[in-house]
Amino acid sequence: MIVARDFQLTAGTRFPVHRHATHQLTWAAKGVVSVTAPGGVWVLPATRALWIPAGTPHALEGGPAVARAVYVDRAPRGFHTPTVVVVTPLLRELAAHLATFPPLPAAASASALDAAFAGPVRSSAAARRRAEAVLLDLLQPAGVATIDVPMPADPRALLVAEAVAARPSDGRDLDGWARHAGASARTLARLFTDGTGMSFGRWRTNVRLRAALSLLATGTPVAVVARRVGYRSPSAFIAAFRQAFGVSPGAYFSL
Structure with missing residues (x-):
């Protein structure tokens, strides 16, 4: 069985x-x-979805958004890890149709969502089963890269990381951020490598690209x-974006 729900998110x-005990798209x-x-x-706009296998820990944020x-109680073959899929117009409409079935309470928890599979859900017709089967058939991997932005644990590096994440446009170099953190540049560089598995420069690039994805998804011009x-x-x-994702910013959300 497939249960679809929409959630209004404020900023x-x-x-x-x-x-969840069930798979989620x-x-x-x-x-x-x-x-x-x-x-x-x-980063998921209206054209990209993420398949999250049952039992996978995950967090979601956003808004204003829906x-x-x-x-989903069964997974397509090969969908064993979080996987990006293209949201085609047909997939979008099928999900919208399934979302018209009786909603859960507004404050439903993750466990309550899973419980929907054991509770009363309007299901009579073979039409619903056909719609579910077609929806599963439409799940095709998009084959795109993602961005990893782990946060360091050391308080000095974390102070810098949170400041960079809050304002990716801040152009201070490693020396400038080291003064902000009360550490030497060498120490700060080591803390980022030890705490995130990447250099400060690579980490900041990932922060900037993650922020860029959210802006691009809303139609903000590349410049x-x-x-x-x-x-x-x-x-x-554009060069940094293409190196990370293999396509230009303009092409990313049209794949």
């Missing part, structure tokens, strides 16, 4: 790490949401996005 809404029917799960952070969650996330020119931003 800054965050569902902390949780897991989620995306933003309106606006943009991001999901953090093992393997990275995925998050669409489709809970504006480049400036807002700290690149001096659109060409430099």
